[in-house]
Amino acid sequence: MDGAMPVSESPRPWPQAASRVPYWIYSDPDIYSSEMEKIFYGPHWCYVGLECEIPEVGNYKTTSVGERAVIMVRADDGEVYVVENRCAHRGAQFCRDKFGQAKEFACPYHQWVYALDGELMGVPFRRGVKRKGGMPKEFDPKANGLKRLRVEIVNGVVWATFSEETPDFRSYLGERMWAHYTRVYDGRPLKVLGYNRQHIPANWKLMMENIKDSYHPGLLHVFFSTFGLFRADQESATEVDETGRHGILISRKGEKEANDVSTSIRSFDADLELADPRIIDYHHEWPTPQTVGMITIFPSVILQQQTNSLSTRQILPKGPGGFDFIWTHWGYKDDDEAMTQRRLRQANLFGPAGLVSADDGEIIEFSQQAFEAYQNRETMIEMGGHDVECTDYMITETAIRGMYAYYRQVMGF
Numbered sequence: 500m501d502g503a504m505p506v507s508e509s510p511r512p513w514p515q516a517a518s519r520v521p522y523w524i525y526s527d528p529d530i531y532s533s534e535m536e537k538i539f540y541g542p543h544w545c546y547v548g549l550e551c552e553i554p555e556v557g558n559y560k561t562t563s564v565g566e567r568a569v570i571m572v573r574a575d576d577g578e579v580y581v582v583e584n585r586c587a588h589r590g591a592q593f594c595r596d597k598f599g600q601a602k603e604f605a606c607p608y609h610q611w612v613y614a615l616d617g618e619l620m621g622v623p624f625r626r627g628v629k630r631k632g633g634m635p636k637e638f639d640p641k642a643n644g645l646k647r648l649r650v651e652i653v654n655g656v657v658w659a660t661f662s663e664e665t666p667d668f669r670s671y672l673g674e675r676m677w678a679h680y681t682r683v684y685d686g687r688p689l690k691v692l693g694y695n696r697q698h699i700p701a702n703w704k705l706m707m708e709n710i711k712d713s714y715h716p717g718l719l720h721v722f723f724s725t726f727g728l729f730r731a732d733q734e735s736a737t738e739v740d741e742t743g744r745h746g747i748l749i750s751r752k753g754e755k756e757a758n759d760v761s762t763s764i765r766s767f768d769a770d771l772e773l774a775d776p777r778i779i780d781y782h783h784e785w786p787t788p789q790t791v792g793m794i795t796i797f798p799s800v801i802l803q804q805q806t807n808s809l810s811t812r813q814i815l816p817k818g819p820g821g822f823d824f825i826w827t828h829w830g831y832k833d834d835d836e837a838m839t840q841r842r843l844r845q846a847n848l849f850g851p852a853g854l855v856s857a858d859d860g861e862i863i864e865f866s867q868q869a870f871e872a873y874q875n876r877e878t879m880i881e882m883g884g885h886d887v888e889c890t891d892y893m894i895t896e897t898a899i900r901g902m903y904a905y906y907r908q909v910m911g912f
């Protein structure tokens with residue numbers, strides 16, 4: 500844990516216990532601005548992409564860290580850089596393609612030109628025309644390149660941070676989460692299988708909460724409860740790191756069965772049958788028997804392993820009331836064709852229209868609607884008590900409490 504975290508004074512008092520969350524943190528624009536500064540631009544690693552998305556020199560991908568547009572690019576020295584997509588001159592976001600191949604970057608406004616690593620290479624009419632106009636003599640191009648973020652590439656995943664205070668990525672995760680991270684991101688080269696993009700009209704924190712919430716999957720998701728992928732009577736665990744900010748939901752797949760637990764779930768439907776059962780055809784491939792490992796890496800990304808379906812789900816906040824959600828479905832580069840097809844089939848459970856994930860996007864929107872209509876109300880996160888701990892059961896909100904324990908510290912609540 501990084502001990503240097505500044506704790507500032509709160510403009511609004513937190514209502515009472517750590518197991519209650521006030522609605523106004525989801526709708527107040529001042530709190531949102533403060534989250535951008537203290538969280539997304541503060542001492543945290545944010546996800547920007549997979550290294551395999553930019554294999555060749557000149558390949559780039561545009562994305563954002565918080566609301567700030569950045570470019571992840573492989574420069575002439577072969578290294579990956581993350582630079583701001585913001586011209587040093589007048590601030591224009593000059594690179595508009597999602598992906599591309601470039602020798603250099605040029606801003607269309609006044610054609611300032613940057614090398615791939617962000618260095619300023621050219622300023623048209625820098626010395627004026629006929630000795631009139633131009634930049635002042637003391638203008639130093641070396642000091643006016645694109646701002647570079649700190650970058651760490653960890654087993655194929657590219658992380659960036661604006662802060663000099665952010666500890667190295669492994670320390671940032673903590674050893675417990677590091678073990679979960681490296682179980683799936685084990686150093687084997689990755690390949691992208693496809694993308695989904697959606698906008699969800701709900702506060703960004705609700706997506707983090709959703710994936711830390713082990714209580715809901717067996718209830719909200721008819722597909723999970725019915726076909727036995729994630730149900731309250733199955734072997735499971737919830738873990739958090741020392742700070743509480745990161746977490747993982749672990750579960751082990753069962754079978755479709757009518758038992759005491761499943762028949763008590765309103766969404767369980769014994770009559771449903773899969774026309775093509777290959778969609779849940781799980782193939783054991785990692786050292787531990789868990790079939791679900793949903794990691795939340797605060798604040799920017801969810802790393803999904805659900806049966807053999809793998810994805811990163813990036814959170815790009817767009818004001819307090821919405822965020823873009825970018826799904827990158829991936830596999831290992833050395834997967835055979837059968838495994839690639841299996842991962843692609845299983846990916847139909849996820850994404851904006853997924854048989855499971857469509858439920859989440861919609862339900863957090865319903866919560867957001869209440870948060871915007873009321874001010875002085877609170878949500879309850881008391882399932883499993885008031886503590887933050889690792890558990891070997893699902894009916895708990897401990898990982899959400901963990902995130903808010905950390906959030907209150909960073910935000911000064």
Ligand SMILES: [Fe+2]
Pocket residue numbers: 709715716719720859
């Ligand atoms: Fe869910």
